[in-house]
Amino acid sequence: MTRLKNGSSRVLSCQGLLAxxxxxxxxxxxxxxxHTYLQQQxxxxxxxxxxxxxxxxWYHPISVLEKSPQVLFLGINPGGSAHNSNHGVYxxxxxxAYMVEQWGSNSQVKDPxxxxxxxxxxxxxxxxxxxxxxxxxxxxxxxxQNPHYKLMLSWCDNLWSDxxxxxxxxxxxxxxxxxxxxxxxxxxxxxxxxxxxxVSSSRSACRFRIDxxxxxxxxTVLSLPYPNSRYRLLxxxxxxxxxxxxxxxARSIVSS
Numbered sequence: 027m028t029r030l031k032n033g034s035s036r037v038l039s040c041q042g043l044l045a046x047x048x049x050x051x052x053x054x055x056x057x058x059x060x061h062t063y064l065q066q067q068x069x070x071x072x073x074x075x076x077x078x079x080x081x082x083x084w085y086h087p088i089s090v091l092e093k094s095p096q097v098l099f100l101g102i103n104p105g106g107s108a109h110n111s112n113h114g115v116y117x118x119x120x121x122x123a124y125m126v127e128q129w130g131s132n133s134q135v136k137d138p139x140x141x142x143x144x145x146x147x148x149x150x151x152x153x154x155x156x157x158x159x160x161x162x163x164x165x166x167x168x169x170x171q172n173p174h175y176k177l178m179l180s181w182c183d184n185l186w187s188d189x190x191x192x193x194x195x196x197x198x199x200x201x202x203x204x205x206x207x208x209x210x211x212x213x214x215x216x217x218x219x220x221x222x223x224x225v226s227s228s229r230s231a232c233r234f235r236i237d238x239x240x241x242x243x244x245x246t247v248l249s250l251p252y253p254n255s256r257y258r259l260l261x262x263x264x265x266x267x268x269x270x271x272x273x274x275x276a277r278s279i280v281s282s
Contacts, residue, residue: 043116055104069081071181075172076172077172079107080104080115081160084117085122085155085156090153094153094194095153095193096197097152097280098242099157099199099201100199101157101205103158103159104157104162138253145273182208200246202252205249219236227265229260230257237249251265
């Protein structure tokens with residue numbers, strides 16, 4: 027049994043996310059992530075839950091994970107109607123997907139993300155980037171219509187419990203309510219929370235939040251609204267002050 031930094035514990039089997047063998051015990055010097063096994067498990071669940079539009083996990087080379095990234099950027103799930111053969115699946119070995127992939131002119135989330143990192147003074151090339159749910163759908167509404175949705179979310183909770191125990195990023199930047207709420211389930215009650223409610227120019231209510239953990243696999247979770255036509259985080263004059271405020275705090279967290 028391995029004990030997470032937040033004090034909770036879980037059983038670590040030799041079929042888990044770490045490369046265990048008979049000579050290995052779960053210690054602070056755990057072996058590297060078992061990428062082959064993780065790919066197999068995602069593919070298995072992808073089929074079991076009835077998805078048919080593809081999946082993907084890491085939006086960067088595997089080597090980023092081997093350098094203990096301080097920042098994890100976590101979205102909702104991959105969007106689109108089908109997998110693009112020029113894009114990564116388990117990882118993108120050509121570089122950061124936001125810099126090397128073409129996603130089409132109607133992508134709502136790609137364009138703001140590099141700018142969010144730039145505004146925060148963070149290097150997107152050194153960050154771990156993923157989604158809370160690895161399975162592709164044409165929008166979040168379609169994802170929630172999956173008949174196995176609750177079971178899938180439970181599996182994703184377990185997935186990220188394992189991955190966060192392995193990665194231990196200093197800061198998670200999440201966008202949207204799904205990863206925000208999922209991280210609360212995985213990490214538990216934070217030591218402290220700072221939150222602001224705002225209303226966009228389109229009269230849509232949204233929340234900015236920072237959860238801090240005194241001890242744990244993660245120190246801080248910064249939750250932002252999903253950046254789409256309703257929430258233009260970097261151009262809406264009603265949201266921009268909040269965006270700058272929270273991104274500046276993200277920068278302070280990473281540099282401290």
